[in-house]
Amino acid sequence: MLKVLIILQTFLFYPKCFSYTLNSYAAFYHKLMNNFRYFHTFIRIFIKNTKDIYMKYKTIIFALCVWVAGTLSAQSVYPGQFAGKMKLNTVAPVKVESFDLQDVRLLPSRFRDNMLRDSVWMTSIDVNRLIHSFRTNAGIWAGREGGYVTVKKYGGWESLDCELRGHTTGHLLSAYGLMYAATGSEIFKLKGDSIVTELGKVQDALGNGYLSAFPEELINRNIKGQSVWAPWYTLHKLFSGLIDQYLYADNAQALAVVTKMGDWAYDKLKPLSEETRRRMIRNEFGGINESFYNLYAVTGDERYRWLAHFFYHNDVIDPLKEQNDDLGTKHTNTFIPKVLAEARNYELTGDKDSKALSDFFWHTMIDHHTFAPGCSSQKEHYFDTKRFSHFLNGYTGETCCTYNMLKLSRHLFCWQPDARIADYYERALYNHILGQQDPQTGMVCYFLPLLSGAHKVYSTKENSFWCCVGSGFENHAKYGEGIYYRSAAGIYINLFIPSVVRWKEKGITLKQETAFPAGEATVLTVEADRPVRTTVYLRYPSWSEKVTVRVNGKKVQVKRKPGSYIALNRLWQNGDRIEAAYPMRVHLETTPDNPQKGALLYGPLVLAGERGTEGMQAPAPFSNPELYNDYYTYDYHIPAGLKTTMAIDRKHPARVLQRVGKELKFTTEQGDVLRPLYDMHHQRYVVYWDLKDK
Numbered sequence: 001m002l003k004v005l006i007i008l009q010t011f012l013f014y015p016k017c018f019s020y021t022l023n024s025y026a027a028f029y030h031k032l033m034n035n036f037r038y039f040h041t042f043i044r045i046f047i048k049n050t051k052d053i054y055m056k057y058k059t060i061i062f063a064l065c066v067w068v069a070g071t072l073s074a075q076s077v078y079p080g081q082f083a084g085k086m087k088l089n090t091v092a093p094v095k096v097e098s099f100d101l102q103d104v105r106l107l108p109s110r111f112r113d114n115m116l117r118d119s120v121w122m123t124s125i126d127v128n129r130l131i132h133s134f135r136t137n138a139g140i141w142a143g144r145e146g147g148y149v150t151v152k153k154y155g156g157w158e159s160l161d162c163e164l165r166g167h168t169t170g171h172l173l174s175a176y177g178l179m180y181a182a183t184g185s186e187i188f189k190l191k192g193d194s195i196v197t198e199l200g201k202v203q204d205a206l207g208n209g210y211l212s213a214f215p216e217e218l219i220n221r222n223i224k225g226q227s228v229w230a231p232w233y234t235l236h237k238l239f240s241g242l243i244d245q246y247l248y249a250d251n252a253q254a255l256a257v258v259t260k261m262g263d264w265a266y267d268k269l270k271p272l273s274e275e276t277r278r279r280m281i282r283n284e285f286g287g288i289n290e291s292f293y294n295l296y297a298v299t300g301d302e303r304y305r306w307l308a309h310f311f312y313h314n315d316v317i318d319p320l321k322e323q324n325d326d327l328g329t330k331h332t333n334t335f336i337p338k339v340l341a342e343a344r345n346y347e348l349t350g351d352k353d354s355k356a357l358s359d360f361f362w363h364t365m366i367d368h369h370t371f372a373p374g375c376s377s378q379k380e381h382y383f384d385t386k387r388f389s390h391f392l393n394g395y396t397g398e399t400c401c402t403y404n405m406l407k408l409s410r411h412l413f414c415w416q417p418d419a420r421i422a423d424y425y426e427r428a429l430y431n432h433i434l435g436q437q438d439p440q441t442g443m444v445c446y447f448l449p450l451l452s453g454a455h456k457v458y459s460t461k462e463n464s465f466w467c468c469v470g471s472g473f474e475n476h477a478k479y480g481e482g483i484y485y486r487s488a489a490g491i492y493i494n495l496f497i498p499s500v501v502r503w504k505e506k507g508i509t510l511k512q513e514t515a516f517p518a519g520e521a522t523v524l525t526v527e528a529d530r531p532v533r534t535t536v537y538l539r540y541p542s543w544s545e546k547v548t549v550r551v552n553g554k555k556v557q558v559k560r561k562p563g564s565y566i567a568l569n570r571l572w573q574n575g576d577r578i579e580a581a582y583p584m585r586v587h588l589e590t591t592p593d594n595p596q597k598g599a600l601l602y603g604p605l606v607l608a609g610e611r612g613t614e615g616m617q618a619p620a621p622f623s624n625p626e627l628y629n630d631y632y633t634y635d636y637h638i639p640a641g642l643k644t645t646m647a648i649d650r651k652h653p654a655r656v657l658q659r660v661g662k663e664l665k666f667t668t669e670q671g672d673v674l675r676p677l678y679d680m681h682h683q684r685y686v687v688y689w690d691l692k693d694k
């Protein structure tokens with residue numbers, strides 16, 4: 001019945017569908033049904049909490065129709081992106097460039113599954129509810145009887161008494177732009193446009209360029225050094241979201257609104273003394289200076305560069321310039337975006353100090369502050385790495401930290417295409433980001449708990465809206481951006497994710513088909529109107545010992561060098577086919593301070609032991625909607641006696657695990673079942689085992 005309804009609605013509400021002939025309709029129907037389970041999820045989420053199923057239903061079908069049959073046109077701020085939209089181009093010498101997001105399309109995979117679930121949730125967000133706090137702040141009439149009948153308020157960090165309210169609107173502006181670029185679906189453009197239009201009215205009503213869901217008084221408190229949560233952090237999301245709307249979704253009004261905000265910020269901050277500046281930037285301000293650098297790049301207006309420099313945090317960045325790992329117990333996600341701003345400073349001005357400190361910081365993070373799944377932080381903070389294993393608690397791995405480390409990695413990779421950066425990117429993407437979304441509901445996690453016997457704790461639809469929900473909207477919309485890179489010399493294949501990349505400058509398209517990581521092989525097929533001489537740089541991951549490569553069925557000599565690139569230079573013809581196989585092996589990673597604590601990995605995948613659901617009571621594994629910020633004190637009620645030990649042969653860790661069938665499932669003689677951490681949902685798990693030598 002549901003299928004019939006979908007088809008009916010499709011014809012009723014999407015004019016493009018009328019033009020389908022019977023044959024093309026059959027193909028369309030086939031595509032539609034292939035993705036039926038996403039429709040089902042979509043519809044289930046919608047039906048739960050809506051008064052107007054019909055209208056929502058229409059939106060769903062519209063979104064899906066456009067997605068299935070859609071066309072594309074949009075943009076992506078890494079070197080090489082947004083041609084024609086930047087007044088200032090990258091001046092730093094970069095070795096490779098990023099593709100625009102709209103030039104990469106995901107093919108069916110776990111990544112695309114996440115992207116579709118994300119799109120379902122994003123589409124379900126009600127714009128009137130989202131911007132209610134903005135309208136309230138500006139005294140704008142919000143509907144019948146002031147809005148309390150028609151507009152049901154969102155909870156969590158979007159509540160009217162939360163000082164971070166409005167941050168989700170910023171993240172969503174970015175996410176709608178990203179999703180529009182990644183899919184070409186007009187629904188995301190419409191959503192973004194409608195928010196920008198309404199925010200423009202709020203800005204006009206406030207009258208001085210300021211735009212926020214909270215009063216300017218919060219900024220005044222920050223300037224006076226009085227207690228306030230993080231107003232510039234929140235404004236950063238809006239700046240960033242509006243810039244992204246311009247860059248990814250061609251929204252010119254978004255640029256007009258954000259430049260007015262920039263002018264307000266300049267007028268507000270320019271008269272302040274150095275003493276006042278230093279006092280106010282002690283408060284978390286996110287990546288506001290990165291946004292000002294980007295606004296500077298888009299407009300060429302020096303005032304925005306002044307603003308970016310205003311937020312240069314001397315106490316934090318100066319030690320990095322001296323190659324000093326002075327992270328202590330600072331708040332991790334306050335720290336990383338400040339380095340992102342430095343990375344943009346290097347790209348736009350060529351400042352070598354900014355480059356050196358960004359490199360130093362990245363290596364310090366990866367070498368000393370990162371857990372096996374590629375995540376960092378405990379209870380959001382740095383910790384004493386000499387006691388690393390003591391911090392494997394239920395509050396490790398804030399998702400925003402990994403979101404930001406992936407961003408930083410992409411800048412560094414453009415400067416120097418080092419396979420090690422790609423290795424980190426892959427590890428954090430698979431083990432952290434991919435697994436942070438609940439495959440049943442599309443909800444996302446704040447932390448990635450590494451406490452043995454803990455479980456992932458998901459957000460709720462109405463009452464969370466944590467920072468990691470905001471960055472979570474973006475995470476699953478931009479998988480396409482990290483797979484390929486290009487240079488004058490060739491194209492880099494960094495990730496083995498089924499996808500198609502269109503390399504406009506060379507007139508070729510590469511299609512990558514793979515069952516990775518369940519299978520070892522990936523196949524790339526060339527589409528080219530005419531032969532093109534270039535180099536395909538295939539990543540040789542550090543985790544694979546003996547890679548084999550065939551071009552058009554013929555074996556290619558490969559130098560055995562994990563952690564490098566395999567360069568395939570030839571005159572590529574239409575239909576040429578590259579087949580690469582990346583054998584994976586089981587290996588053990590122990591904590592730096594304790595050789596008796598260790599995680600097992602298969603290739604880049606962290607494996608986790610299943611530990612069931614004993615002691616998990618509703619609302620677990622979801623956050624309690626009655627409580628605010630319960631993620632921070634969440635009691636996992638781990639059953640006494642939960643087994644955390646693993647007998648191991650250190651020299652031959654592979655001997656401990658037996659792979660079962662073709663799926664990524666492993667068993668041990670003791671009866672443990674291990675699967676990729678990204679697949680560990682709605683149950684307890686163990687990542688770091690108490691090792692017993694065999």
Ligand SMILES: [Zn+2]
Nearest residue numbers: 398400467468
């Ligand atoms: Zn977060």
